[in-house]
Amino acid sequence: MQERKRLEEQVAQDARISGMTSDLETLFELAQEGENVNGDLEREIGGLSKHLEALETQMLLSGENDGRSAIVTIHPGAGGTESQDWAEMLLRMYLRWAERNRMETVVTDRLEGEGAGIKSVTFEVNGENAYGLLQSEVGVHRLVRISPFDANARRHTSFASVFVYPQIDDEIKIDIRPEDLRVDTFRASGAGGQHVNRTDSAIRMTHLPTGIVVQCQNERSQHKNRASAMKQLRAKLYEFELEKKQAEERKLEDTKLEINFGSQIRSYVLAPYRLIKDHRTKLAVGDVDRVLDGDLDALIHAFLVYKKTGKTASDKDEPLD
Secondary structure (H helix, E strand, C coil): CHHHHHHHHHHHHHHHHHHHHHHHHHHHHHHHCCCCCHHHHHHHHHHHHHHHHHHHHHHCCCCCCCCCCEEEEEEECCCCHHHHHHHHHHHHHHHHHHHHCCCEEEEEEEEECCCCCEEEEEEEEECCCHHHHHHHHCEEEEEEEECCCCCCCCEEEEEEEEEEEECCCCCCCCCCCHHHEEEEEECCCCCCCHHHHHCCCEEEEEECCCCEEEEECCCCCHHHHHHHHHHHHHHHHHHHHHHHHHHHHHHHHHHHHCCCCCCEEEEEECCCCCEEEECCCCCEECCHHHHHCCCCHHHHHHHHHHHHHCCCCCCCCCCCC
């Protein structure tokens, strides 16, 4: 059902693009005939451009876990109420983003701040590509504004860290394909009776992708030895996959530990001017309110392009939004 839903969406996207290009062709024909359709052309071209950028964003997702749902945590930095309020602003931004993208969210843990804001929050974002898209948000976010909590209306700088985990199924499925196995038979050695020692009843199995080798020779029947060896192989492959999963989790934790409040990935300046600047992609966005209301598409797209190609917004010589 998930695969069908994904394919149906792809067909619908193709139909939308065909409809948009058809409308543009009609407008160009009207323009050639002398009709004043400049406003319509500008609107239709802008809509098609935005739609194609969204498709490009999806194509840039190639990681093993990019298609999964996500678990997001937000922690305020030093600064008390001011940073706690900033953490809650980020929470609202991501919940609005998920709503815009028709993804479901569930807040699983929330610790309220003293006076205002939050001390920490964890929430799920359930939807296709949630983890792949939200990877752009991992790091420290910096806010500069006139503090509403300062009676002297002074400018304050606040920090909050964001981290994103992929939602991994607890069940580890062990699928052993026949073409991945090399099975050797050999004559058992040692005590075990005349039949065991005189026939090729012992089994050695090699799992070619992992190099794991198991063997069994204690049964008189080759069939029973094969079944026993397969049971051993499944157990060893389960342990192998479990260790791999734990290594991935440790890698994520190591990445999390590298985040510190001196390495912000993005700055949100509300005073003395209004500008959001991503320090990795060099993309700057002037419509601060739109971003804080959940419109992160341009920032996410720029990050994915930067991650894939190393190119920043300045490399492409794009004007500021």
